[in-house]
Amino acid sequence: MKIGIDAVAFDVAKIHLPIPTLAKARNIDPEKLQKGLGLEKMTLPDVHQDVVVFGANALTKLIQNYNIDLSKIARIYVGTESSIDSSKPISSFLISLMEQKFGENTLSNCDVVDFTFACIGGVDAMQNCIDFVTLNPTKKAIVVTTDYAKYDLNSSGEYTQGAGAVALLIASNPRIIAFGNTWATSTKGVFDFFKPYRTLAKTDITGNDANEAWFDNLESEIEIHKDQPVFDGQYSNQCYMDRTRDAYFSFKKLKNTSQTVYESWTSIVMHLPYAYQGRRMLSEIYALDASNSTLSGAEETTVYQNKLKEISKSEAYIEFVSKKLKPAELASSLIGNLYTGSIFMGLLSTIAHFYDTKKEISGSVFGFLAYGSGSKSKVFEGTIQQDWQLALKDVSLFETLEKSFEIDFETYEKLHKKEQHQSVCSPKNEWILDRIESENPNLLGARYYKWVD
Numbered sequence: 001m002k003i004g005i006d007a008v009a010f011d012v013a014k015i016h017l018p019i020p021t022l023a024k025a026r027n028i029d030p031e032k033l034q035k036g037l038g039l040e041k042m043t044l045p046d047v048h049q050d051v052v053v054f055g056a057n058a059l060t061k062l063i064q065n066y067n068i069d070l071s072k073i074a075r076i077y078v079g080t081e082s083s084i085d086s087s088k089p090i091s092s093f094l095i096s097l098m099e100q101k102f103g104e105n106t107l108s109n110c111d112v113v114d115f116t117f118a119c120i121g122g123v124d125a126m127q128n129c130i131d132f133v134t135l136n137p138t139k140k141a142i143v144v145t146t147d148y149a150k151y152d153l154n155s156s157g158e159y160t161q162g163a164g165a166v167a168l169l170i171a172s173n174p175r176i177i178a179f180g181n182t183w184a185t186s187t188k189g190v191f192d193f194f195k196p197y198r199t200l201a202k203t204d205i206t207g208n209d210a211n212e213a214w215f216d217n218l219e220s221e222i223e224i225h226k227d228q229p230v231f232d233g234q235y236s237n238q239c240y241m242d243r244t245r246d247a248y249f250s251f252k253k254l255k256n257t258s259q260t261v262y263e264s265w266t267s268i269v270m271h272l273p274y275a276y277q278g279r280r281m282l283s284e285i286y287a288l289d290a291s292n293s294t295l296s297g298a299e300e301t302t303v304y305q306n307k308l309k310e311i312s313k314s315e316a317y318i319e320f321v322s323k324k325l326k327p328a329e330l331a332s333s334l335i336g337n338l339y340t341g342s343i344f345m346g347l348l349s350t351i352a353h354f355y356d357t358k359k360e361i362s363g364s365v366f367g368f369l370a371y372g373s374g375s376k377s378k379v380f381e382g383t384i385q386q387d388w389q390l391a392l393k394d395v396s397l398f399e400t401l402e403k404s405f406e407i408d409f410e411t412y413e414k415l416h417k418k419e420q421h422q423s424v425c426s427p428k429n430e431w432i433l434d435r436i437e438s439e440n441p442n443l444l445g446a447r448y449y450k451w452v453d
């Protein structure tokens with residue numbers, strides 16, 4: 001029995017800051033960001049958008065575009081690392097919004113839950129749904145990944161920001177891709193990138209906020225957490241390399257093959273925090289798994305690093321990148337990081353590119369290298385199915401990204417600091433954040449959403 005992705009939809013933030021604009025404002029060489037990291041645009045949420053909005057829009061498009069019968073959906077599992085509540089999952093918001101739109105009690109027997117493990121939570125949700133459909137082949141499951149990759153202003157993560165959601169229908173006899181049974185995992189508990197809670201004393205709250213009525217009712221301390229992570233960029237790259245290498249070679253062992261594994265993959269889809277992360281991180285695996293490689297782990301660190309640099313600049317590696325990795329990078333350059341959705345956007349970018357260039361890929365095997373900080377990697381593979389083009393017909397990925405609205409630097413900073421109160425683009429045919437019911441909208445309260453025609 002084949003199990004995999006039968007349909008896909010996405011909702012990416014509709015406004016962006018061009019990377020050269022950011023580079024100029026931050027006094028960074030734009031060539032470093034564009035040619036070194038592959039960045040072109042950085043998407044960010046409008047005033048009326050948050051992660052529930054992106055998830056609900058992607059899910060609504062999936063249901064409408066593919067005429068999905070909701071009585072067949074047994075699970076909606078969400079992958080996210082941008083949760084807005086420590087108790088109520090995003091999937092619980094999604095259920096109520098879908099029932100508002102598609103009819104009361106249409107999903108009341110559906111199991112919903114959120115998965116969090118940094119950027120790999122969406123892959124964890126999907127693997128779980130694949131196992132479920134394997135046991136229950138007449139049932140279907142939906143995976144929604146939704147995140148806002150927000151970093152501190154002036155930090156090294158600032159130019160990798162992005163926001164949006166991807167929704168996947170997981171079913172037996174899928175039209176797009178069927179996954180194999182070999183899944184390799186590598187895990188290690190590290191602090192490369194994380195979002196800790198911190199205790200804020202009442203005395204830390206000053207200015208207008210301290211004069212508001214809600215302030216008197218506060219406990220002496222409150223727990224808050226920032227959307228932006230604490231991270232060490234270069235160390236996170238090292239953890240990414242270590243975990244993906246371990247998972248890749250464990251995959252090779254599980255496959256019990258002496259062949260170079262990536263040779264059998266037409267395309268390689270990796271977690272992309274920015275477009276060129278995959279190509280920068282994969283050169284080691286590329287050399288170590290090549291039968292004629294001279295790279296050995298026994299050398300001194302600097303010798304080893306220099307050899308890796310040499311390999312990544314070789315003609316053979318550049319050709320390998322352009323053949324196997326480039327199609328997945330195209331959307332990432334125009335969006336930025338989607339955290340849990342990045343690997344699935346990489347898959348969508350690849351197949352949308354082959355669709356637009358009229359390349360027949362059915363029967364091709366794609367390799368996947370997922371990564372989540374903290375840290376975990378999973379390596380698996382899937383085979384493109386006969387009807388992949390049919391399932392992609394209404395997706396229009398690159399046409400949609402083309403229409404993204406450019407904002408200036410001042411608007412970007414106001415949105416980032418939550419000082420912009422008027423939407424940049426008027427919403428149409430989509431969910432929006434309607435209101436937060438609390439005395440101070442910045443702190444606590446129930447969030448309500450509505451559909452705008």
Ligand SMILES: CC(=O)CC(=O)SCCNC(=O)CCNC(=O)[C@H](O)C(C)(C)COP(=O)(O)OP(=O)(O)OC[C@H]1O[C@@H](n2cnc3c(N)ncnc32)[C@H](O)[C@@H]1OP(=O)(O)O
Pocket residue numbers: 029031032033035036037119156157160193231232233234236237240271272273274277280337339371372373
């Ligand atoms: C967060 C997740 O989603 C999970 C993960 O994947 S963790 C792994 C990734 N980590 C992150 O994304 C954390 C947030 N990001 C960051 O901290 C940083 O953006 C980063 C660590 C990813 C990159 O750091 P940086 O200091 O800006 O860049 P740096 O590592 O020096 O690389 C710049 C590249 O541009 C190249 N470059 C510099 N100037 C250039 C120029 N003028 N022209 C062309 N290329 C240039 C450099 O040679 C280098 O490329 P190579 O190493 O391939 O040669």
